[in-house]
Amino acid sequence: MLFKFINLVFKSLGRNKVRTALTGMGVIVLVAIYAIVTNVTSTVKSKISGGDQTRLIVSERWTMPSQIPSRYVSEIAKLPGVKNFTTWTIFVGFLDRIPQADRQVAVLSVHPQTLREMHGGLMDLPDEVYEEWLSTKDAVLVGPGMMKKMNWHIGQQFTVFGARFPPVDVQYRIIGTIPGGEWASAIFCRQDYLADASDNSGSVNAILLSVESEERAKQLASELSKEYENRQPALKIETESAGVARFASRSTAVLQIIDAVVAILLIDMVIILSNSISISVRERRVEMAVLKVLGFQPLHIAIMIIGEAMFVGGIAGMIGTGIVCSISTLTLSGAIPLAKWNSFLLQFPVPWSAVLWSGLLGAGVGLTGSVFPAMATRKVKVSDVFARIA
C-alpha cells in the first residue's frame, strides 16, 4: 500500500522546487557541518576509549621535557614480556636561520627498525619506502599535510635549524610520505641519525614499549616504577590508555561543548524541515481535503507528508556528507590544494561509510520534523475546507 504512494511523494516534492531545493540545501549544509564535527569528536573519543593497555609510555618523572638516558633504553627493552619498543625524541627548529612562526617544525626521531610496528597506521607504508628508510640514515618520512603545507616533494632536502641551545642544524632528505590520519602533519626521522647529527646520543624524550599482554604490561609498569623510583633520573611508566585518559580528562569539557553544538545542529535541522513541511501542509489543505474525500485516511496523508520530509532529509544528508567525503578524499590524494579550511580533514578524514549513516540521520531528522505537521493534517475537515472555498 505505502509503496503505491511513493510516486505521489516524489511528485509532491516537485510542487515548489525552489522551496524543496532551499530546504534541501539548508539540511545539506547542516549535515556537512555535523559530519565534520562528529567525525572529529568520535575520532578523539575512540582514541580516548581505545587506548592500548598493552603499550607502555616511559618518560622522566620530574622534568619537562623528559630526558631519559640512553642506557635506560637497552635495559628496559630487554625486560621479559617486552615485544617491541621505540624511542621518541622531538627535535624542534625552524626551516630558516631567521625564525618565523609559520616555518617552525617538530621532527620526531624514532627507532628505525620498529617504525611500522610501533606507530598505528604506518603498517600501510609501502615496503620499498620502508626499505629505503632503513638504508638511508638522513631519511625522513613526512605526513601529507606537512608536505602540502611546506610545498615539499619527495627527494627534497631541507635543513632544520635547532631552536634550543646549543644550536644544532640538521639536514634531512624526504624519501616518502606516510598515510594521513593521526600522522598527517608528522615528520619522522631516525633516532640514530639525530643522535649523530646533534652529537647527542645520551638521551631520548620517551620510550614506548609494546608488551605481550595487558597483565604483563600492568606488572611491568609497577616493577619499573619501583625500580626507577630512586634512580637519577626517576621514571614515570604508564599505559597508553592511562596517558590518554589523563589527556582526556582535560579535553572532556571541550568535547561536551562540541556535543552540545552537535545537538543544536540536529535541532536546527529538525526546525528547518519542520518549518518547510508546515508551510507545505498549510498550502495543501484543500488538496488534503480532496484526498480525504477520495477515501484517503488521515494516516495515509500523514505517511505521505512524513515520506516527503524523510526523502528530502535523507537525500540532503547523503549529499552533505558526500560533499565532505569527496573533499576529504581529494584533499588526502592531493587533488585539492591544502588550505587552512580543509587541513583538518587530513587529521580527521571522513570515511565514505558516513554517507550511509548521514542518509539515515537526515531521514530521521525528516521524520522528527514532520511528525507534528503531519499530525496537523488530521484536523483538516473536508466540509470546512469546501465551505471556505464556496
Add this chain to the structure above:
Amino acid sequence: MSDVIVQVDEGFKEYSRGAERVEVLKGVSLKIYRGEFVALIGPSGSGKTTLLNLIAGLDQPTRGRVVINGRDISRMSESELARWRTTAIGFVFQFYHLIPVLTAYENVELPLLLLNMSASRRRKQALNALGLVGLSHRLTHRPGQLSGGEQQRVGIARALVTDPALVVADEPTGDLDGRKKEEILDLLQQLQEGLNKTILMVTHDHTAASRAHRLLRISDGMLLEEHAETREEALALAFPDAKLRP
C-alpha cells in the same frame, strides 16, 4: 427505478459559530432512486452543500439517519466513512480539485491506490474511465495543461473510476461557461443513461437543472414540497426568471 439508493430520514445538522448554534438542516427527509439524475437547487446558504456532504459521507448529521445503498452511514466512524467513500461514492467538484503535480492518468488512478488491486488492473480501469470521458489522448497532461472543461472531465473520470453507484456533483458546471458547460452536462447525462449511475447534482444553474429527472428544492434548511405536475413546471417554479437570461 424503484430501488432506493439514497434515503435521508429527518436529517438535522447544526454548527457552532462561537457561542451561537446554527441549524443548517432542519429535518430533511428524501429518497433518491437508483439510476435517477436529481438536481438539488436552492439559494445560497440554504443548506444544499451541507445536505450533499451528509449524503456523500463527508459529514455526519447531528440527528436523523442517512442510508446509502442500504447502509446507514450516519453512525460510521471517520475511517469507516473514508473506506466506504472510496468505492461507494464518486465526487465531482466545482473547481475540479485535481492534484496539480499529477498527470490526468495519475489523478484518475489515485482512488484506486486505496484498493487491493494489481497495477495492471488499476491501469485498465483508469484508462477505461478516461476513455469514457473522451480523454484517452490527454493521459500525460497535467491539470495546468488542460482546459477547464478537460479538467472537469478528468474530475468526472476520477469520480467514476471505482465504479460507484452514486455520483454526487457540487456545481459541476459552476466554473464553466457556454459550450463547455453543455459538454459536461451531456457527459453526465450519458454516464447516467449509459452506466445507470445515480447522479445527485447541486446547482444554481437553470440549464444544468433542466437536465435532471427531478428537482429537489431546499430553502432555509428544509426541502420544499413540490406541487408541479411536470419537470418543466418544477423548473419554472424553481427558476421563475430563467427565460430572461441570455
